[in-house]
Amino acid sequence: MVENIKAYELAKQQREISISEFFLKNRHLLGFDNPTRALMMVVKEAVDNALDACTEIKVLPQIKIELQEINENRFNVIVEDNGPGIIKQQIPNIFGKLLYGSKFHTLKQNRGQQGIGISAAVLYSQLTTGKATKIYSRISPKKAAHYFELQIDTKKNEPNILIDKEVKWDKENGTKIEIEIEGRYLKGKQSVDEYVKETAIVNPHATFIYITPEKEKFVYKNVTEELPHDAKEIKPHPYGIELGQLMKMLQDTRANTLQGFLQGDFSRIGQQTAHEICSKAKIKADEKPKKLDHKQSEALFKSLQETKIMAPPSDCLSQITAELLEKGLRKEINADFYATVSRSPQVYRGMPFIVEVGIAYGGELEKESQIRLMRLANRVPLLYQQGACAITESVSETSWKSYGLQQSGSNLPTGPAVVLVHIASVWVPFTNEAKEAIAHYDEIIKEIKLALQECGRKLSIYIHKHIKAAEQREKIGLFEKYIPELANSLSNLTNYKKEILQERLQKLLKKELPNLEAENGAEK
Amino acid sequence: MAQKNKSAESLKELGNKIIKDIEKNKNPNIEVPIRALSNVIFNEKTRTLELGNKKSIRHFFNVAHAKKFLQTIEIASISKNLLIEGKHASLRDVFYMAKRTIPGTNVNLVDDQSESDDIVEDLELISGNSREQLNVNANKNGSVVGRVTIEDSGDIIHWDKLGSGGWSIPSNVEEIKFKKVDAKYIIYMEKAAVWERLNEDKFWNKQNCILVSSQGQTTRGIRRLLQRLYEEFKLPIYVLCDYDVYGAYIYSVLKYGSINLAHASEHMAIPSVRYLGITAQDIEKYDLKKHLIKLNEKDIARIKQVSEYSWFKDNKAWQQQFKMMKQMNAKAEIQALSARGITFISQTYLPEKIKNKDFID
Numbered sequence A: 001m002v003e004n005i006k007a008y009e010l011a012k013q014q015r016e017i018s019i020s021e022f023f024l025k026n027r028h029l030l031g032f033d034n035p036t037r038a039l040m041m042v043v044k045e046a047v048d049n050a051l052d053a054c055t056e057i058k059v060l061p062q063i064k065i066e067l068q069e070i071n072e073n074r075f076n077v078i079v080e081d082n083g084p085g086i087i088k089q090q091i092p093n094i095f096g097k098l099l100y101g102s103k104f105h106t107l108k109q110n111r112g113q114q115g116i117g118i119s120a121a122v123l124y125s126q127l128t129t130g131k132a133t134k135i136y137s138r139i140s141p142k143k144a145a146h147y148f149e150l151q152i153d154t155k156k157n158e159p160n161i162l163i164d165k166e167v168k169w170d171k172e173n174g175t176k177i178e179i180e181i182e183g184r185y186l187k188g189k190q191s192v193d194e195y196v197k198e199t200a201i202v203n204p205h206a207t208f209i210y211i212t213p214e215k216e217k218f219v220y221k222n223v224t225e226e227l228p229h230d231a232k233e234i235k236p237h238p239y240g241i242e243l244g245q246l247m248k249m250l251q252d253t254r255a256n257t258l259q260g261f262l263q264g265d266f267s268r269i270g271q272q273t274a275h276e277i278c279s280k281a282k283i284k285a286d287e288k289p290k291k292l293d294h295k296q297s298e299a300l301f302k303s304l305q306e307t308k309i310m311a312p313p314s315d316c317l318s319q320i321t322a323e324l325l326e327k328g329l330r331k332e333i334n335a336d337f338y339a340t341v342s343r344s345p346q347v348y349r350g351m352p353f354i355v356e357v358g359i360a361y362g363g364e365l366e367k368e369s370q371i372r373l374m375r376l377a378n379r380v381p382l383l384y385q386q387g388a389c390a391i392t393e394s395v396s397e398t399s400w401k402s403y404g405l406q407q408s409g410s411n412l413p414t415g416p417a418v419v420l421v422h423i424a425s426v427w428v429p430f431t432n433e434a435k436e437a438i439a440h441y442d443e444i445i446k447e448i449k450l451a452l453q454e455c456g457r458k459l460s461i462y463i464h465k466h467i468k469a470a471e472q473r474e475k476i477g478l479f480e481k482y483i484p485e486l487a488n489s490l491s492n493l494t495n496y497k498k499e500i501l502q503e504r505l506q507k508l509l510k511k512e513l514p515n516l517e518a519e520n521g522a523e524k
Numbered sequence B: 001m002a003q004k005n006k007s008a009e010s011l012k013e014l015g016n017k018i019i020k021d022i023e024k025n026k027n028p029n030i031e032v033p034i035r036a037l038s039n040v041i042f043n044e045k046t047r048t049l050e051l052g053n054k055k056s057i058r059h060f061f062n063v064a065h066a067k068k069f070l071q072t073i074e075i076a077s078i079s080k081n082l083l084i085e086g087k088h089a090s091l092r093d094v095f096y097m098a099k100r101t102i103p104g105t106n107v108n109l110v111d112d113q114s115e116s117d118d119i120v121e122d123l124e125l126i127s128g129n130s131r132e133q134l135n136v137n138a139n140k141n142g143s144v145v146g147r148v149t150i151e152d153s154g155d156i157i158h159w160d161k162l163g164s165g166g167w168s169i170p171s172n173v174e175e176i177k178f179k180k181v182d183a184k185y186i187i188y189m190e191k192a193a194v195w196e197r198l199n200e201d202k203f204w205n206k207q208n209c210i211l212v213s214s215q216g217q218t219t220r221g222i223r224r225l226l227q228r229l230y231e232e233f234k235l236p237i238y239v240l241c242d243y244d245v246y247g248a249y250i251y252s253v254l255k256y257g258s259i260n261l262a263h264a265s266e267h268m269a270i271p272s273v274r275y276l277g278i279t280a281q282d283i284e285k286y287d288l289k290k291h292l293i294k295l296n297e298k299d300i301a302r303i304k305q306v307s308e309y310s311w312f313k314d315n316k317a318w319q320q321q322f323k324m325m326k327q328m329n330a331k332a333e334i335q336a337l338s339a340r341g342i343t344f345i346s347q348t349y350l351p352e353k354i355k356n357k358d359f360i361d
Helices: A002-013 A019-025 A035-056 A091-096 A117-129 A192-202 A243-252 A258-265 A271-281 A294-306 A322-332 A390-397 A442-494 A498-518 B002-023 B066-085 B091-098 B113-127 B192-200 B203-207 B220-233 B245-256 B262-268 B280-285 B297-307 B316-328 B334-340 B344-355
Strands: A062-071 A074-081 A133-138 A145-153 A158-167 A174-182 A207-211 A217-220 A337-342 A346-348 A351-361 A372-377 A380-382 A417-425 B029-033 B040-043 B048-051 B055-059 B143-145 B148-152 B155-158 B177-181 B185-189 B209-213 B237-240 B274-277
Touching: A019 A117, A035 A062, A035 A074, A035 A117, A035 A174, A035 A192, A035 A380, A062 A192, A091 A117, A091 A133, A091 A145, A091 A158, A117 A133, A117 A145, A117 A174, A192 A207, A192 A217, A192 A322, A192 A372, A192 A380, A192 A417, A243 A258, A243 A294, A258 A271, A271 A294, A322 A337, A322 A351, A322 A417, A337 A442, A346 A442, A351 A442, A372 A390, A390 A417, A390 A442, A417 A442, A442 A498, A442 B002, A442 B066, A498 B002, B002 B029, B002 B066, B002 B113, B029 B066, B029 B113, B048 B262, B055 B066, B066 B091, B066 B113, B091 B113, B113 B262, B143 B192, B177 B220, B185 B192, B185 B220, B192 B203, B192 B209, B192 B334, B192 B344, B203 B209, B203 B344, B209 B220, B220 B237, B220 B245, B220 B262, B237 B245, B245 B297, B245 B316, B274 B344, B280 B316, B297 B316, B334 B344
Parallel strands: A062 A207, A372 A417, B185 B209, B185 B237, B237 B274
Antiparallel strands: A062 A074, A074 A174, A133 A145, A133 A174, A145 A158, A207 A217, A337 A351, A346 A351, A351 A417, A372 A380, B029 B055, B040 B048, B143 B209, B148 B155, B148 B177
16 A cells, blocks of 8 residues: 555656656756857857858848857857848747757758757757847848747747747847856867868858957858758658668558559659569558558568669769869868869668768878868767767778878877868767767767768878978988998998998989989889 | 808808999999798798799889898898807897987988898898808897707706796707607797796697797797707697787798798798697687677778788688687687686686697698
8 A cells, every 4th residue: 555655645746747857857968068069059050050040031141140259258149141031920939949940850961960059059059148149031132031039948948938939130030049158168179260261171162251259350252152952851762761760651651542552652653663662561552551550560661671772863862073162172271282072872671872072181180190180970070079979980990001191090190281071961860969079889989980081081091192202302312321331231241341332322323313213113 | 059150141242342343443233132922932842932033123322222232231241240250149230230310410321220130131031141151149038848858058947946927948959959849749829928827827738739928029030949849749739819910920930930020931830730729619609709899990900901912812710710710709818718817718718729629720
């Protein structure tokens, strides 16, 4: 009896927790674990949204980022874009509700994926400063701009609107967000400065105006008028789904027959393949999808995995292209040599992806330190968790010595170089929700390595031509110094007079000099 | 004494040849037989590796060769002095004797011991003397235990009375005399840890055999010792390695000779050795599937390379092993057997394999 009563008591304490409450307590999962990183995350979430919005309406993005220092530990982050704006009714949901968005349910290459981003920033602001987030948005010059101040009701995961009014705004269309947060501004590899710079490199069509807390103004002008080609939404590929997901799809489908379901809800399944899948699973093609029991679902799942199905279409991916990636690198990194590679699409677990690699070498880059590795996914810089990322592993495991860089063991190579690796996919597999490190899929690592090798070969040709020629000249100069050594060793070996040998070798050097300059150094 | 003079003379000859070139106002050169796969021939008759006739010519006045040329003459002169003084030096000593920065440059005559080791091997070929005849020794490496008594430099040594460490095999075993050898066969293993396990279990005493191990590489001293035991006492030799491509290569070096020292196969190769394990079949039979290690890219590339060596190419049994490695995408260490119990290897695995003559040739 006693146990039963206890259970009742326990039951009273057990209740549902809202997603907002959960993230309130686990903010590190979203990348808001320290003030420096939090500042970067807020900028990142706002800029990601701004860029995606501009891409939707096919305008060249012009994005203004301003960091205002309130005091050492508190900043006002302002991000303004020339995108389509947001209709009034949607503003509170987008900014004031976690896991609200259009992106989560589709397979489409986007900067953000889960619809947590910007609302998490709002939540973080509210948590650390108690302030409301300010949003301006205007959808057309014919309509008035809307101004909101809002917070998040964490119990209900609903927006809490404090101010909602029409205002004057000189912008014709676009969105502007002002978030006050606790943060810290530092320079270096993991700073907002670096984030903006890398973002400018991989978005060569976008213009960024960035004002630092020190009121320094940087303008990153676009170097192309060409917009990235539109990434299409795709349906899931059979090789990429799990049993549970398949069962849910069977329940949710609008199709009345299994065949209709297979053809309509997956990519790359045609009539013939659908029939093959059904017969392998021993289920009738005209069976109602909702009627499949667990055993049949499992048979269907097995049959889907075992049937040969074409790789998913790749027009759903939007690569930077080798040409534009080079332009991006050239405008932001002062080097002597640039090489870029954009590979053809590949597939991991039914998800198409593309790897692009760029290398900048020489010039003003630091000679003696490790290369600067820039990791990007769907055009978003990844600044944290470098050690946990599949890109880092791939770069370290590539043998750079043969491409002219120094490398000890399986570490990042050393030399005056920037290596940039970009992965575009409808679903980038991150190791966790902070989305800073890419998971270690063999297919992805293999493809990154191939891209690095392709780019490395170009680098090696350059280094050998330019650097090795200088080394060659230096080496010829060494013969003067080698001669006394040889004379000495030979004299030790044979008791022949050292001075005579030295004299004769000096004469020989004069005779051989033209040959030395002409030779290419191959052992015959 | 005579051998020492002969060796010193042959080195001096090399020097005189170069001086002749210089006197003729000719770019001095040294001919060096190529020690690489491209110049290694598998002799079907003797079933050992032999060096072919390809040679490379090292010129002094050549940007790419100059340093190696210098190293060759310098190390020849070091070896000559050792011979004249009647002293022996280790490969490490030779490295330090040659190592210095060339005045007026930031170039070291040798940067790394591997460079001087390589030149010593070249000099063996150039001068026609073995490393031992050049008075250069390697580090001793490897242990042996068994019911054997030997005489070494006047000392009588009983291999079965040396406790947990066994007798450490010196780099030069030419002068050793075997006084008593009481064993039916020899097991050579690549892992010192496995040797220690078997020695602790007194496997050699129970099974009446000799156990030999190295620490990774099979040195010349070990190979020579094994060859002498085989030739003088006709003891069968079984090889116990990890189930991976490196294990296969270790086996092939013992059996046929190595690419790097193909010129010395005659004194070291033992064509009758047999491979005991670990094999793909062992993994099945002894249920080791859960204790495999996944292959990495290097392993896979190496399998391709080794399986194409001419001495493996037509060997069906080995091709099957390589195929299985790729199929399983895995390798297994000898120590995986410990998963079946710490004494499993000595009480079950080895006795069964040997009794059933479960070998690969």
